[in-house]
Amino acid sequence: xxxxxxxxxxxxxxxxxxxxxxxxxxxxxxxxxxxxxxxxxxxxxxxxxxxxxxxxxxxxxxxxxxxxxxxxxxxxxxxxxxxxxxxxxxxxxxxxxxxxxxxxxxxxxxxxxxxxxxxxxxxxxxxxxxxxxxxxxxxxxxxxxxxxxxxxxxxxxxxxxxxxxxxxxxxxxxxxxxxxxxxxxxxxxxxxxxxxxxxxxxxxxxxxxxxxxxxxxxxxxxxxxxxxxxxxxxxxxxxxxxxxxxxxxxxxxxxxxxxxxxxxxxxxxxxxxxxxxxxxxxxxxxxxxxxxxxxxxxxxxxxxxxxxxxxxxxxxxxxxxxxxxxxxxxxxxxxxxxxxxxxxxxxxxxxxxxxxxx
Amino acid sequence: xxxxxxxxxxxxxxxxxxxxxxxxxxxxxxxxxxxxxxxxxxxxxxxxxxxxxxxxxxxxxxxxxxxxxxxxxxxxxxxxxxxxxxxxxxxxxxxxxxxxxxxxxxxxxxxxxxxxxxxxxxxxxxxxxxxxxxxxxxxxxxxxxxxxxxxxxxxxxxxxxxxxxxxxxxxxxxxxxxxxx
Ligand SMILES: [Zn+2]
Ligand SMILES: [Zn+2]
Numbered sequence: 249x250x251x252x253x254x255x256x257x258x259x260x261x262x263x264x265x266x267x268x269x270x271x272x273x274x275x276x277x278x279x280x281x282x283x284x285x286x287x288x289x290x291x292x293x294x295x296x297x298x299x300x301x302x303x304x305x306x307x308x309x310x311x312x313x314x315x316x317x318x319x320x321x322x323x324x325x326x327x328x329x330x331x332x333x334x335x336x337x338x339x340x341x342x343x344x345x346x347x348x349x350x351x352x353x354x355x356x357x358x359x360x361x362x363x364x365x366x367x368x369x370x371x372x373x374x375x376x377x378x379x380x381x382x383x384x385x386x387x388x389x390x391x392x393x394x395x396x397x398x399x400x401x402x403x404x405x406x407x408x409x410x411x412x413x414x415x416x417x418x419x420x421x422x423x424x425x426x427x428x429x430x431x432x433x434x435x436x437x438x439x440x441x442x443x444x445x446x447x448x449x450x451x452x453x454x455x456x457x458x459x460x461x462x463x464x465x466x467x468x469x470x471x472x473x474x475x476x477x478x479x480x481x482x483x484x485x486x487x488x489x490x491x492x493x494x495x496x497x498x499x500x501x502x503x504x505x506x507x508x509x510x511x512x513x514x515x516x517x518x519x520x521x522x523x524x525x526x527x528x529x530x531x532x533x534x535x536x537x538x539x540x541x542x543x544x545x546x547x548x549x550x551x552x553x554x555x556x557x558x559x560x561x562x563x564x565x566x567x568x569x570x571x572x573x574x575x576x577x578x579x580x581x582x583x584x585x586x587x588x589x590x591x592x593x594x595x596x597x598x599x600x601x602x603x604x605x606x
Numbered sequence: 607x608x609x610x611x612x613x614x615x616x617x618x619x620x621x622x623x624x625x626x627x628x629x630x631x632x633x634x635x636x637x638x639x640x641x642x643x644x645x646x647x648x649x650x651x652x653x654x655x656x657x658x659x660x661x662x663x664x665x666x667x668x669x670x671x672x673x674x675x676x677x678x679x680x681x682x683x684x685x686x687x688x689x690x691x692x693x694x695x696x697x698x699x700x701x702x703x704x705x706x707x708x709x710x711x712x713x714x715x716x717x718x719x720x721x722x723x724x725x726x727x728x729x730x731x732x733x734x735x736x737x738x739x740x741x742x743x744x745x746x747x748x749x750x751x752x753x754x755x756x757x758x759x760x761x762x763x764x765x766x767x768x769x770x771x772x773x774x775x776x777x778x779x780x781x782x783x784x785x786x787x
Binding site: 290291292293294295296297298299301304307311315375397400404406407408409410411412413414415416417418420421422423425426427429480481482483484485486487489575 | 637680681682683691692693694695696697699700701707710711714715716717718719720721722723724725726731734735738739742746767768771772
């Protein structure tokens with residue numbers, strides 16, 4: 249059905265465009281970069297991956313591919329045979345958040361089915377037989393769930409899921425059993441990081457069983473100011489209850505970040521202006537730049553746009569730069585592998601082409 | 607200087623994870639850290655897997671070796687093997703180890719009764735689901751013993767049940783030939 253040629257064309261196209269969930273629209277998109285719902289599902293009568301040899305895995309890919317494509321025949325879904333991809337191409341899909349790291353490093357028959365605009369991706373033979381993932385720009389968990397739910401119901405028409413009356417959907421890892429759902433939002437909290445208020449966010453989230461994760465540089469140097477907030481419990485609560493739980497805490501964090509930013513604008517305007525102007529100057533003027541410096545500076549620029557201090561660049565453009573300055577995207581654009589130093593130079597010139605004034 | 611947790615490179619990034627009110631530091635090189643951040647799923651599973659291993663250790667501390675050798679009839683995995691990898695072998699494991707898994711599930715989720723979405727089919731075919739898992743296990747054992755005749759008979763039986771479970775009806779003729787090898 250889908251030839252290798254189609255896959256090559258699809259990947260080529262991917263490296264030039266960007267996913268719709270990076271557009272920077274949707275509710276609270278200044279602070280909530282993206283929302284994601286992931287459903288873990290397994291097919292009845294098949295062992296989990298730890299006990300599946302290549303024969304079984306191949307049967308699974310066939311069965312799952314047929315079931316998913318039949319569930320949404322008119323959606324223009326693209327199947328990609330991940331087992332046939334070289335490292336650069338599978339990394340490209342990972343940078344794009346269409347597949348997980350686990351799927352890139354594991355062996356045997358496996359694949360991913362991608363929907364138009366990259367809202368939807370379904371991984372086949374990852375830790376579970378199926379991982380249905382829906383991504384949206386901004387704070388839009390309900391929308392993500394509605395889309396995932398509909399596809400899930402459609403798949404069920406031609407495949408029987410492993411399900412237990414008491415324990416719900418059965419998964420390879422007991423941490424996912426029940427609803428098999430993981431809700432997560434990526435939030436951009438430079439204000440809370442700068443004022444060292446982020447710890448309070450952690451504490452608030454823990455009280456209601458949400459996990460907060462962030463990336464930090466050496467010492468106290470913030471790298472990206474991005475945090476992922478997700479549910480930990482999957483059994484004993486309905487999908488809707490878990491969504492409501494997120495709806496209680498995320499708006500509070502968003503409001504908190506906005507208040508801190510206002511305060512910074514009022515009382516530290518000059519320092520803030522300076523920080524953002526410097527970030528822009530380095531991003532457009534550097535001849536060589538590492539990915540962590542890029543992440544750090546793009547974060548400042550992104551906040552500058554949110555605060556109206558930078559007016560000629562859109563949030564969507566900056567969101568896309570986070571993805572397009574990653575190694576496989578740069579190499580795809582270049583048309584071949586690049587060493588670290590070459591990559592840093594390629595990154596600098598790409599940033600200049602995107603952000604530099606004419 | 608700390609080494610990266612995923613590879614041998616020098617760790618330059620330190621991720622603080624807060625789970626269950628406990629902050630843990632994870633040391634990674636730049637490349638691995640990017641992968642780690644971008645892929646929240648592996649992040650979930652890796653940190654949880656470590657957590658899980660600790661919880662499993664607690665359960666094991668009863669020191670009952672016979673219990674550890676308990677085997678799932680659907681896939682052949684032992685309770686000890688599960689404790690090592692933190693992953694079950696097949697859906698039937700949840701039946702085979704139901705009592706043993708319960709404290710673990712309570713620990714992770716607090717509640718142990720599913721209240722969310724339900725598939726429309728499934729329950730009625732429970733016995734077939736289990737049967738096909740067992741046939742698959744027998745088939746694998748037959749292949750290991752190079753008893754291809756038995757394996758072929760089992761394969762046909764599996765195909766019949768599969769066709770019933772997963773619709774389509776064409777399962778006896780898989781499109782394997784068209785697949786790129
Ligand atoms: Zn590393
Ligand atoms: Zn089993």
